[in-house]
Amino acid sequence: xxxxxxxxxxxxxxxxxxxxxxxxxxxxxxxxxxxxxxxxxxxxxxxxxxxxxxxxxxxxxxxxxxxxxxxxxxxxxxxxxxxxxxxxxxxxxxxxxxxxxxxxxxxxxxxxxxxxxxxxxxxxxxxxxxxxxxxxxxxxxxxxxxxxxxxxxxxxxxxxxxxxxxxxxxxxxxxxxxxxxxxxxxxxxxxxxxxxxxxxxxxxxxxxxxxxxxxxxxxxxxxxxxxxxxxxxxxxxxxxxxxxxxxxxxxxxxxxxxxxxxxxxxxxxxxxxxxxxxxxxxxxxxxxx
Amino acid sequence: xxxxxxxxxxxxxxxxxxxxxxxxxxxxxxxxxxxxxxxxxxxxxxxxxxxxxxxxxxxxxxxxxxxxxxxxxxxxxxxxxxxxxxxxxxxxxxxxxxxxxxxxxxxxxxxxxxxxxxxxxxxxxxxxxxxxxxxxxxxxxxxxxxxxxxxxxxxxxxxxxxxxxxxxxxxxxxxxxxxxxxxxxxxxxxxxxxxxxxxxxxxxxxxxxxxxxxxxxxxxxxxxxxxxxxxxxxxxxxxxxxxxxxxxxxxxxxxxxxxxxxxxxxxxxxxxxxxxxxxxxxxxxxxxxxxxxxxxxxxxxxxxxxxxxxxxxxxxxxxxxxxxxxxxxxxxxxxxxxxxxxxxxxxxxxxxxxxx
Numbered sequence: 218x219x220x221x222x223x224x225x226x227x228x229x230x231x232x233x234x235x236x237x238x239x240x241x242x243x244x245x246x247x248x249x250x251x252x253x254x255x256x257x258x259x260x261x262x263x264x265x266x267x268x269x270x271x272x273x274x275x276x277x278x279x280x281x282x283x284x285x286x287x288x289x290x291x292x293x294x295x296x297x298x299x300x301x302x303x304x305x306x307x308x309x310x311x312x313x314x315x316x317x318x319x320x321x322x323x324x325x326x327x328x329x330x331x332x333x334x335x336x337x338x339x340x341x342x343x344x345x346x347x348x349x350x351x352x353x354x355x356x357x358x359x360x361x362x363x364x365x366x367x368x369x370x371x372x373x374x375x376x377x378x379x380x381x382x383x384x385x386x387x388x389x390x391x392x393x394x395x396x397x398x399x400x401x402x403x404x405x406x407x408x409x410x411x412x413x414x415x416x417x418x419x420x421x422x423x424x425x426x427x428x429x430x431x432x433x434x435x436x437x438x439x440x441x442x443x444x445x446x447x448x449x450x451x452x453x454x455x456x457x458x459x460x461x462x463x464x465x466x467x468x469x470x471x472x473x474x475x476x477x478x479x480x481x482x483x484x485x486x487x488x489x490x491x492x493x494x495x496x497x498x499x500x501x502x503x504x505x506x
Numbered sequence: 507x508x509x510x511x512x513x514x515x516x517x518x519x520x521x522x523x524x525x526x527x528x529x530x531x532x533x534x535x536x537x538x539x540x541x542x543x544x545x546x547x548x549x550x551x552x553x554x555x556x557x558x559x560x561x562x563x564x565x566x567x568x569x570x571x572x573x574x575x576x577x578x579x580x581x582x583x584x585x586x587x588x589x590x591x592x593x594x595x596x597x598x599x600x601x602x603x604x605x606x607x608x609x610x611x612x613x614x615x616x617x618x619x620x621x622x623x624x625x626x627x628x629x630x631x632x633x634x635x636x637x638x639x640x641x642x643x644x645x646x647x648x649x650x651x652x653x654x655x656x657x658x659x660x661x662x663x664x665x666x667x668x669x670x671x672x673x674x675x676x677x678x679x680x681x682x683x684x685x686x687x688x689x690x691x692x693x694x695x696x697x698x699x700x701x702x703x704x705x706x707x708x709x710x711x712x713x714x715x716x717x718x719x720x721x722x723x724x725x726x727x728x729x730x731x732x733x734x735x736x737x738x739x740x741x742x743x744x745x746x747x748x749x750x751x752x753x754x755x756x757x758x759x760x761x762x763x764x765x766x767x768x769x770x771x772x773x774x775x776x777x778x779x780x781x782x783x784x785x786x787x788x789x790x791x792x793x794x795x796x797x798x799x800x801x802x803x804x805x806x807x808x809x810x811x812x813x814x815x816x817x818x819x820x821x822x823x824x825x826x827x828x829x830x831x832x833x834x835x836x837x838x839x840x841x842x843x844x845x846x847x848x849x850x851x852x853x854x855x856x857x858x859x860x861x862x
Contacts (some may be wrong), residue, residue: 228672229627239774399622406575406617407610408640419539419634421627 230424234357236501242495246490250461253487257306266296268303269455282475283398289475290466300457301480307458308487311373312435318377319384319438320431324420327379327388332396332415333388354441361450369452372445376438384430402496429495436491443484459484515734520806522730523550524590525574530564531575531585534799541799543569543582545752551696556722556729557730558743558760560736560775562797566752567732571698574730575613576605593695611641614689618701620681630667630684631657637691656687661717679710683717690721696728702740715742717732736779740764745832750797751807754826758833768835770812794854806838814847 219387226479229370256263277294280286288297330341356379361367367375395401396419404418417506445451446460454461459480521531532544542568551557555862559567572578574590576597592599593612597605617623634653638644644652651667654668657665658691673681681704689697699718703711706730719742722729731743739746739760746763747769748756756769767773774792803810819840827840839846 369653399617399619401627402577403615403617403623404616404625404636405577405609405683406606407635407637409610410607413640418625422625422626 220348230428231326233383233425233501235500237494237497238475239496243494246497249486250490250494253305253490254309254444255485256302260302264299264302265298266299268295268299268457271295279473283439288479289473291473291476292468293465295455297462297479298474300462301459301483304459304462304480304484305455305487307369307452307456308439308442308460309435311369311376311452311458312374314378315380315438315442316431316434318374319380320427322377322379323381323384324388324423324427325432327385327390328415328420329391329440330385330421331389331392332411332419334393334396338389338393340463345382353379354444357441357445358448361445366453367450367454371444372413372451376441379440382433384427384434387426387430388423391426392419395419395422425498429499429502430489432495432498436488436495439491440488454457511708515743519557524555525551525590525730527574528575528589528591530570530588530590531795532569532578532582532588534582539800541723542802543799544573545799545802547749547752547755548753549757551730553695554722554726554728554842555745556731556743558731558733559749560739560746562734563750564799566799567749568700570749571615571700571730571732574698575609575615577615590722597796599793601783607641610637610672610688610694611692613696613698614692614694616682616685616689616697616699616702619705620678620685621673621705623685624681626673626820629670629672630676630681634669634684634687634691637688641692650796652691653687655685656691658720659690660684660687661713661806662687665847676687678706679713682706682710682714685696686714686721687777688715690725690727693725694727696730696732697722698732700732702731703735704735709834718742718802725758736775748775751798751802754834755808755836757826758830758836762830762833766830766833767831768833768839769808769837770839772812774811793852793858806836808837810853814845815853816842816845818842852858 228288233318238247271293274294277290278292280294282291286296286298291300293298326345330338330345333341336442343427344386357375360375361372378468401418404414404440422492442451443460444459446458447464449461449464451459453463462480463477466473470477517594520540527550528548530544530547530549531542534543536556537637538678543791547566547570561567567641569578569582573588574597575583576582584598588598590826592608597602597608600608631653633652634656634689635646635649636660638652639646639856642649642652654665654669657669657712662668662683668676668680674686676684682705686702695820697718703714704719706714715738718729721727731738733739743760743851744757746758746760747754748769750769750771756763756772757836758768759765764776764851767776769793774790777790778792797807797810806824808817809815809819816838822838824836824838826834827838829835829840
């Protein structure tokens with residue numbers, strides 16, 4: 218008998234990923250996203266100025282783009298380019314960390330409901346229905362408005378706490394579908410415990426849909442955070458996020474166009490690349506089953 | 507009546523059987539309706555013996571297999587009074603933790619569909635090694651080495667490389683070898699093989715059966731071979747249990763069963779098998795289908811499809827009659843054997859004709 222050469226990527230997630238980067242637009246999206254992440258990570262090295270420094274609040278405020286300040290300055294004489302660069306760091310950080318909270322809660326809740334089944338599942342799902350009935354933005358506005366001067370850590374926590382309901386449903390549905398799969402019965406026949414079956418056999422089969430949901434979730438949180446910051450209840454000053462940079466120039470949008478254009482562009486670019494990536498991950502995942 | 511007791515079996519095995527199933531009843535309770543899929547089954551399996559259970563779809567043979575390992579999920583339930591004795595313990599009343607130590611360790615199972623019985627996201631080596639991790643309490647590395655050894659034992663060439671592959675990268679025969687490696691990893695006392703070759707090509711089927719018989723000789727394992735294929739039965743087993751409508755209808759040594767089938771259902775199964783040298787325009791079929799497990803008929807459950815049935819069969823549910831040495835049959839022909847010479851069209855055929 219002849220042995221076939223081992224394909225480079227055998228694991229399902231590996232196969233999904235390989236299929237994603239086969240195509241051009243997700244490859245481009247991945248490249249752009251990598252660049253934005255690098256900008257965020259290396260912000261202190263790249264940014265020409267301190268993003269919070271106010272060198273001359275009278276003579277250097279509201280300057281249009283120039284060689285010294287490519288993205289202009291804001292009403293407090295701060296360099297907008299530096300703030301946009303640091304904004305990348307903060308917006309991505311909030312997006313990723315809030316999504317970590319979301320995924321943890323969503324997977325745990327959904328997996329337990331789906332695997333337990335019966336009355337436990339029914340009760341947990343009704344609780345979820347109740348949560349889903351509350352509009353996320355409204356809830357966040359209420360919490361954040363009632364709680365002035367919230368730290369960024371708390372902001373991340375609230376963004377995460379309000380975002381896991383949808384994922385929970387996906388995970389619960391998948392666990393429900395998989396728990397009667399023959400390989401689960403086979404694992405039981407080999408003496409695997411319930412805990413082991415859930416953690417070792419069911420959850421690893423859900424990695425692909427979770428990755429898809431998380432990718433789209435990061436984009437969603439970034440937009441949400443920008444919206445809250447624009448309303449003045451998100452990232453507190455003098456911290457820089459794309460949302461509060463736009464807010465700083467919102468009094469005179471037409472005159473200080475550079476203050477909304479550049480952070481806005483960055484945000485659109487980030488969210489678009491994340492969505493393209495998420496969608497093609499989903500396509501690749503759907504095709505691989 | 508010369509009937510053997512309900513709980514009695516042909517019992518040709520060793521004096522103290524390895525497994526002793528007594529009056530096993532596995533019922534499914536579905537909103538007021540009860541499906542009595544397994545309805546009072548008793549049999550023994552001796553140490554090192556291969557016993558076959560044969561029957562058509564829906565006769566309860568797979569549910570019997572799953573019941574032994576207590577893998578029945580709600581709404582299914584093993585009813586009180588059923589007993590499955592194994593190594594001095596009753597598996598029916600064993601605690602969850604204790605039955606877990608028996609599964610995969612003392613009794614293991616080989617499934618019909620090797621592709622769906624393997625987890626698609628782990629390498630096959632990982633999955634074989636997991637058995638040793640669960641029951642052996644060995645290190646990751648040690649478990650992996652034992653997995654590769656077990657894979658090699660089942661005749662997988664270059665087992666070390668194959669172990670790193672995922673199920674979808676292996677052929678059907680290879681996957682079934684992986685499942686066999688998993689089942690035999692802990693050298694269990696009993697392996698339950700549920701249609702182990704049904705999903706495979708005919709040529710591969712023979713290889714897999716040879717492998718099973720080989721490994722059985724090596725380890726002295728008992729095998730419970732569940733199949734609808736009399737060919738598999740003839741090739742591997744020493745004793746056969748024929749199931750119909752949730753019950754044992756005949757049990758005998760394999761030679762005896764093939765040379766002198768007693769129950770009309772067994773007879774029908776034999777006629778339905780193709781034979782070399784016998785010219786037939788078409789294969790015989792048993793007319794009709796198995797009745798629904800929610801509604802077993804009164805009297806003999808095979809009555810409608812039987813060419814010999816008479817008034818007694820409607821009135822009285824037949825017990826297991828002793829019809830030979832270690833040979834029992836659930837058919838009233840045991841007391842009126844001359845009726846075998848006067849077959850008639852079965853009731854289902856007559857009714858079908860009346861409707862048409």
